[in-house]
Every structure is written in structure tokens, then in C-alpha cells.
Amino acid sequence: MIDWRLAGVVAVAFLILFGQTAFAQSGEPADYSGRHGDGHAQMHDKYKLWHPPTNPGTSCCDNSDCRPTRAFVDEEGYWRAWNGTLWLQVPQDRVLPPNFAGDGRSHLCEKEQFIYCFAPGEIRG
Secondary structure (H helix, E strand, C coil): CCCCHHHHHHHHHHHHHHHHHHHHHHHHCCHCCCCCCCCHHHHHHHHHHCCCCCCCCCCCCCCCCCEECCCCECCCCCCCECCCEEEEEECCHHHHCCCCCCCCCCEEECCCCEEEEEEEECCCC
């Protein structure tokens, strides 16, 4: 005899897993994934001119460290930026002005979870 409740739970679990896999494969364009190197080449000329707000003598960009990403403000008021694997908390002293890149997207300059600079995209209400 088939336990329909168990079959329903298995079916829902399968659909959730399938949906996550399909999203991960089709998901976002590579230039918006937050992964190291994705989308860097298109913006390199801008990135190489960026400096951390509190340290204008250094650069935010080291070849492919900067890239477009997703971001949000958390419940404590900190920016969180996606590095392709983790949502990283952005230190306040690394935040550049909104839409600093001029394309409406958020941008992250980060390597091995160390954030050099972060530029939030256009602020939307």
C-alpha cells in the first residue's frame, strides 16, 4: 500500500531540489553572479581608478578582484554583498557612494573574503 503523505513529501522535496538546480544553472548572467572574475573585464577601466574611501593611496582593483554582484542592507544596517559563494558583511569604511560605477548595479572588489571596496547600486525604495 502507498503512503500518499510520504509520497507527497518526497515529491515536494524533489521539486524544491530540481528548482534550485535549474536556477543555479540558468540563474543570472555570469557578469552578475558575484563570482571572482565574472564581469570584471567589462568594467576594468573604471575599477582600476577606484580607491578605498579611507585609503586613497591604494587601489580597490587587482586584476580580477572587482565584479558586479547582488547586495542588500541587512537588519543591522550593514551592506551584504554576494561573492558567488557567501553573503559578506561589508565594512562601513569600504563602501563607496551609491551607483559609483554608473550602471545601476552593485560592485564588489574582494579576494578570499577580504573586501577592498564595495559600490552599492542604485538605491531603490
